[in-house]
Amino acid sequence: MPLPFLTADRAFDTASDDVALPxxxxxxxxxxxxxxxxxxGAAALVLLLASFMLLAALITAFAGALPGALGCLGAAVVMIAGALRLLRMGAxxxxxxxxxxxxxxTVTVAWGQTSAVRTVQQPVRLLGLPRTVQGQALVVVRRGGEQLALLTDHNADFLARVEAFDRAADAVEAWSEEYAR
Incomplete structure (x- = not known):
């Protein structure tokens, strides 16, 4: 079964340096x-819990408590939707x-509304928690001066993966150079 969210990203890993938009x-x-x-890992844990909730719904339904089974089923569906949304998070x-x-x-900024896309040193949240640490962030500067942080090197995608953050920041900056005119 093809997994398009993994195969599409391989193009950035296998592309040569002279091809910015592969x-x-x-x-x-x-x-x-x-x-x-x-x-x-977080999405996998949520899906594991959802599978237990589905099993509990099945057992509860066979026991004859239909309202309890529907409650377990609803909670499992919400957990599955949350796990899928967790996997879609990012830039x-x-x-x-x-x-x-x-x-x-979800916030969308057209390339025509941006004045710059750059990597800056600033305090960033560690895994999205309230605690901040010194790190790097890829920010989009809008025409009005407002900044939108897209990626940080301490979020769930790039914690302890500095090279991956640099490649992702370079890729977003290449898209910006190509289309923000």
């Missing part, structure tokens, strides 16, 4: 990096702009 279809939204092990790029996907909110 995809043929630039209209499709793509994540220019693979999901990190922290993000995949996505296309010819139309850059998109930051979070758990409950």
């Amino acid at each position: 995809f043929e279809d630039h209209d499709q939204w793509r994540r220019p990096y693979r999901p990190g092990p922290w993000r995949v 996505w790029v296309s010819r139309h702009g850059v998109r930051r996907v979070r758990l409950f909110r």
